[in-house]
Amino acid sequence: MSNIRLAKLLKEQSEPIDYQYYLEQINGLMDAMNDFEKELSTALEAAEEQTGNPAYKQMQNQVARYLNGAEKQIESMYKMIDKVQDRNLAGSDPMGGM
Numbered sequence: 001m002s003n004i005r006l007a008k009l010l011k012e013q014s015e016p017i018d019y020q021y022y023l024e025q026i027n028g029l030m031d032a033m034n035d036f037e038k039e040l041s042t043a044l045e046a047a048e049e050q051t052g053n054p055a056y057k058q059m060q061n062q063v064a065r066y067l068n069g070a071e072k073q074i075e076s077m078y079k080m081i082d083k084v085q086d087r088n089l090a091g092s093d094p095m096g097g098m
Contacts, residue, residue, distance in 0.1 A: 007080065019085035026078045030071065037067050 041060050048056035 006077070007084065017088075019081055019088065022081055023078060023085070026074060026081070030074060033067055033071060033074075037064065 040063055044056045044060040044063070048054070048060075
């Protein structure tokens with residue numbers, strides 16, 4: 001879902017949105033992704049050491065690239081929600097004309 005569509009959905013909510021809750025959820029998601037990457041990376045590293053197969057190292061690098069891309073997207077979503085929260089707290093149009 002694009003940031004614009006998400007922003008529009010947030011704007012259309014009739015009840016106040018607990019932005020802080022969603023920001024905390026995003027932080028939890030980031031922590032879970034980091035834990036997942038460490039766990040998978042450790043398993044792939046062990047498999048490479050046991051087998052000597054360099055494909056495990058390639059897979060480890062590929063997973064890191066995918067997760068880094070996902071992390072950047074999630075960080076952008078965090079910034080968007082945080083900005084909406086700041087506007088909402090300031091009493092202006094929370095979506096800033098989005």
